[in-house]
Amino acid sequence: MVTFNYRYAPRNSAVRELLADGRIGDVTAVHFDWALDTIHGADYFRRWHRQAENSGGLLVHKSTHHFDLVNWWLGSHPELVFAQTDLRFYGGSGAGAELYGPRPERGQGAPGLGTDPFIIDISTDPHLKRLYLDAEHEDGYLRDQDVFTDPVTIPDNMSVLVRYGNRALLSYSLTTHAPSEGYRVVFTGTRGRIVLDVCERAWTPPQAAVDPSAHGKTQDEGTYERLTLHEHWKEPEEIPIVQGAGGHGGGDRLLLDDVFRGAGNDPLARQAGYRDGIRSVLTGVAANESARTGGRPTLHSMHSAGAAPAVEAVGLVKRYGSTTAVDGLDLTVRTGTVTAVLGPNGAGKTTTVECCEGYRTPDAGRLRVLGLDPATEAAALRPRIGVMLQEGGVYPGIRALEMLRHVAGLHAHPLDVDELAERLGLGSCGRTTYRRLSGGQRQRLALALAVVGRPELVFLDEPTAGLDPQARHATWDLIRELRADGVTTVLTTHFMDEAEELADDVAIVDAGRVIAHGTPAELARGGTADVLRFSGRPGLDLASLRAALPAGSEAEEPSPGNYRITGDVGPRLLATVTAWCAQHGVLADRISTRRHTLEDVFLELTGKELRS
Incomplete structure (x- = not known):
């Protein structure tokens, strides 16, 4: 305590x-x-x-x-x-030093002892004398340094x-x-x-x-x-x-x-x-x-500064027979941050996370989670992590709060069960058996089970899948609070807006490898350019428009009367386009801008075809 x-x-x-x-x-x-x-x-x-x-x-x-x-x-x-x-x-340059004149180095033996209110005499107090003055020869510590001397x-x-x-x-x-x-x-x-x-x-x-x-x-x-x-x-x-x-x-x-x-x-x-x-x-x-x-x-930036990575995978490989699910994957998760792991179905992200959790043993590579090897030091690792599973792990006949209290009882310093249940909207279904819970209620219970033990690192697998908007935002708030408490979160999700909202870092996985890694903003900047669209009369002089645009911008007419400008879409580009239209007698209609998003990057890197 x-x-x-x-x-x-x-x-x-x-x-x-x-x-x-x-x-x-x-x-x-x-x-x-x-x-x-x-x-x-x-x-x-x-x-x-x-x-x-x-x-x-x-x-x-x-x-x-x-x-x-x-x-x-x-x-x-x-x-x-x-x-x-x-x-x-x-200190030596403070206003007090000017007010009270020349200062002694310390109180003991000082000329102003007994008259100067800022000079203390520890020799007059038997307790302080024994504790400090009589012990100076042991450690050199001076308890009565003058407050108007340096260094302060x-x-x-x-x-x-x-x-x-x-x-x-x-x-x-x-x-x-x-x-x-x-x-x-x-x-x-x-x-x-x-x-x-x-x-x-x-x-x-x-x-x-x-x-x-x-x-x-x-x-x-x-x-x-x-x-x-x-x-x-x-x-x-x-x-x-x-x-x-x-x-x-x-x-x-x-x-x-x-x-x-x-x-x-x-x-x-x-x-x-x-x-x-x-x-x-x-x-x-x-x-x-x-x-x-x-x-x-x-x-959370102060908590993670200088800390060793919470997860470090180098050259990680996991095979199932002739299928290589994870193929030389490199991943670093900074302590105290939220890292979103994104990828299409079959990309290898679930197997990677299961290796980190200790449920799978890698075939090759180096993996450390909180400084431990999940395969050989699982007993030491398990009390320090929390895992949210999509399905399974809960006896169908147990009531929701009974299960949460049971898991809380396995930990030395669990969160308050009633408060956590209320926070995640489980209070009203606390006496309902697991088999009768709705999909959203099961999802919220799984999240509560993952965090009730106050883990240092928590793995959340699709934590908001099937949740209504209120429950989704309550889950987001909880994840933010975990980060503020210094808890590291590894989040797998198919919701790009969720990753953009919560993640400090994003790792995009495909074909068993990390193909992109960075903050959401860094990944968005690294993709294709932003887009400005407008409508006008067909056949505008694109050469003249391109000459007026800032460096790095491009203009095209994909269909008659519809124009597309790519580049760094901001106030300067918008002002340039509208000024050019005014100079050339063009009434620009339906002007719209679209910033490059994390979803754009994801689709560019992994493709748009469906995966099974």
């Missing part, structure tokens, strides 16, 4: 309950402003945290508090991150924008040199607004340089927490926050019960898993990357 104590704090749980009850509808925006004061905030610039190579900075250090809260509150996953950061107050390589002011899978937008700010400590979070929804105001320390005593909350002493005077609900067309309502005994308003006791006595039924889903930890930390990592490069990294 992984869990975070801020989820259990009563005020944060109260927010989650309001959101889960739908009191403000769908959340569209979150503004989260967190201020660390000159006690707590400054302390990160005295310790090992002050250098980014040690800590990743506060965007990483605070991610399992701050970003995890938002992820949990929204019940969604971050997708895109943009950040700006700066070092303005601390982490920012002290941070601003982050995050787009979530449910389309909510987060604006987050963190500062580290405020006169008081606390946070304000505002949720705006389709039916109203929730505001949580928290003051954890109202002021900073000048001689309390070490965070008093670190060893049980708190500045309670002037602190407050206030939760306000403001629904459309109603007066604001202050929501009571029920406190308990112990740290974090009683939240720590609830957390410890879950950890040491076992998690009970919790409708607020405060228990977290390792993927929640990954999501929160990667948000901070992505924010650091964005601030460094000016880019907008996605979480």
Whole structure:
């Protein structure tokens, strides 16, 4: 179990309950402003945290508090991150260094010890003295470095924008040199607004340089927490926050019960898993990357950066008698991505996937899945992958939810069965036996069985075949969430729009080989040119039209009065054609453009004849 104590704090749980009850509808925006004061905030610039190579900075250090809260509150996953950061107050060139004059290297023995509020004296605290000062000769670690000396390589002011899978937008700010400590979070929804105001320390005593909350002493005077609900067309309502005994308003006791006595039924889903930890930390990592490069990294790109391939096949061969189903196939699937494997019937894609799953043994070539050989290390591989089969594998007389619970029970940390069933529309047919399920219901159950064990890699065979549009889009959303969680997906499908919508990479297989591989956009650009069509009077001067077109374009008249322009179809080409028509007195009719699609590429490479 992984869990975070801020989820259990009563005020944060109260927010989650309001959101889960739908009191403000769908959340569209979150503004989260967190201020660390000159006690707590400054302390990160005295310790090992002050250098980014040690800590990743506060965007990483605070991610399992701050970003995890938002992820949990929204019940969604971050997708895109943009950040700006700066070092303005601390460090040798910060505003604080100018305000407080020449600085000592460290607090111990400094001239300002006892009078300068930024210089700490760890010798006066027996615990800190034993832990740090008396142990300096062992490791050379200085706990009392001055906050206005160099090197400091982490920012002290941070601003982050995050787009979530449910389309909510987060604006987050963190500062580290405020006169008081606390946070304000505002949720705006389709039916109203929730505001949580928290003051954890109202002021900073000048001689309390070490965070008093670190060893049980708190500045309670002037602190407050206030939760306000403001629904459309109603007066604001202050929501009571029920406190308990112990740290974090009683939240720590609830957390410890879950950890040491076992998690009970919790409708607020405060228990977290390792993927929640990954999501929160990667948000901070992505924010650091964005601030460094000016880019907008996605979480799944951060997860897969530098990772070994999830699947690597080199020269893969599989024969059935005299028939060679897979003939020297090369395929790489990047970790944390969705890869669509496309191909006509009999192309070898199903056999390739079955070899990856460990159901078939290749006759030649090298195959590694999550770094393991599926043929010889199947026992180690199976718990880490999920497989969705088109048919078979389910006892006809078992009820749908019984089967899902059975498979969930085979895994150490399965997804919540009821939540997954509801998500995929299986709740209403949960007591129906498998033989009586419709084709679409069987398909959704197969998908649930593949993902309930929280696999690192999942193979999905035609996951939306036979589904209605609502179920199809719910499946797409689930696949996107798997990717956001760092799960690698290998998807076989005959729906080109599905591959274009979901896949990071596409591999087109024919005659047992990968004949094209790349992103959907790269494959589309590599095919034939886009097309612009228009109608006009027959017999236009094509030589004159061709001379006016941008380089690389072509013009033809396939039938009298119908014209076809190929090339890079964009605003420039369209403007050129319409201008030429105007100059030559041509009234262009029925102008249409068609971009080259993944389906065009597929048909060009594999042909249009039917395959059995």
